[in-house]
Amino acid sequence: MPADSAARATAREMIALLTGPAGFTEHRPPARTLPADGPLGWAGYDAARERAALRTGEEESVVYGAGVVGDRACVLLSFEFGFLGGSLGQLTGDRLEAAYALALARRLPLVSLVATGGSRMQEGMVALTQLQRVAAASTRLREAGLPQLAVVRDPTTGGGWATVGAGSDVVLALPGAQVGFAGSRVRPADAEPYAYSAEGQWAAGQVDAVVPAHELAATAAHWLRALGPHEAPAAAPLPRALSAARLPETGREAVEQARSPGRPRAEAYLADYFAVRLPLNGDRCGGRDPGLLCGFGLREDGRPVAYAAQCGTPARPAGYRTAARTIRLADRLGVPVLTLVDTPGAANDAEAERAGAGAAIADVFAAIAAARVPVTTLVIGEGGSGGALALAAPDNTHVTADSYFSVIAPESAAAILKRPPSETGATADQLRLRPQDLLELGIARSVVG
Incomplete structure (x- = not known):
């Protein structure tokens, strides 16, 4: 199943796809210095990060900041899959947590553009615990009545799917994207690939819509208008009757x-x-x-x-x-x-x-x-x-x-x-x-x- 052309776009290309000329202002969390070769001292990890930075032009696997989609201000976070497979490490966790905090401080919806292979092996359990940070940050947004909209790209697997992706209020997917908790290298050999696709997840009720790239900006703008947040709503107007039936006698x-x-x-x-x-x-x-x-x-x-x-x-x-x-x-x-x-x-x-x-x-x-x-x-x-x-x-x-x-x-x-x-x-x-x-x-x- 061929992936949509935007499924493997860079983090900034995905942001630009949604914001267009409205623009985007990048934010960065306070700088943190990791130990040599990371918390586990994994030989070659620093060199791998340097190569990823040269290849992508990014410092980490997530870019975030404030932008406008349609006519709605929001906070956007976007995964750069080219940076170590969009994996989540300690510094990624800093950026994710900061993105949620920015949405909370400004009372804005959070739009997540997800493409990740999961937690970063070179940081071991330290990487895995970033999922707890994301879950806590997401809960704070939910308690504040702020919406979370995710767009899952190719691939979206592991802990990134189980937190930022599936943990959002509304989940959109790009056609043909690989979506599932188990990545292609760890699932059973005889597993049906359709079950791990955007379309398969939609059929199973895990994804709300599969949206082509050319419709994504308009669809996201509609969702942001609908989700708000809103204050003190009036009751929904009654629909009009669509038939001319008379009242029954019996x-x-x-x-x-x-x-x-x-x-x-x-x-x-x-x-x-x-x-x-x-x-x-x-x-x-x-x-x-x-x-x-x-x-x-x-x-x-x-x-x-x-x-x-x-x-x-x-x-x-x-x-x-x-x-x-x-x-x-x-x-x-x-x-x-x-x-x-x-x-x-x-x-x-x-x-x-x-x-x-x-x-x-x-x-x-x-x-x-x-x-x-x-x-x-x-x-x-x-x-x-x-x-x-x-x-x-x-x-x-x-x-x-x-x-x-x-x-x-x-x-x-x-x-x-x-x-x-x-x-x-x-x-x-x-x-x-x-x-x-x-x-x-x-x-x-x-x-x-």
């Missing part, structure tokens, strides 16, 4: 309208609502659910809103975990949340149970309950039991005319009550699941459209 009619194949689905609502959509992909546990769309978006006026939208299918554990991840990130960054409810219920097959369906649903309930930013919900189709309620905002749920919300599907309710199928309609009426019933019961605040 419970059976409500269910039929919500299940209609021609009813507008989440994709249509999101396309109508956002000028720009920026998907978050996967639960970071190896799972994806195409039936639950999550991410951030920009409205026509540039206002950011995070979203979690069900697509009418039984929602799977990976989808719920991705939704919880999205809601918590939005809450930390001060971005309002919109959820679209449309599922017959949570997936209830054996695979879903093994994947932790109950815990995943509980996690979404907890994320919404704990959110300090406003959460707005629109039920656009089926509202099936707890699998739908998990995404619903207490006291701020609205419904469309072609939707329903029920403790259980009427067919299942009739079966549990040992009623014949002919009584399903009457059971649906008893459940009071129509939009107007939900309004009267205080479950919904309004019927949209």
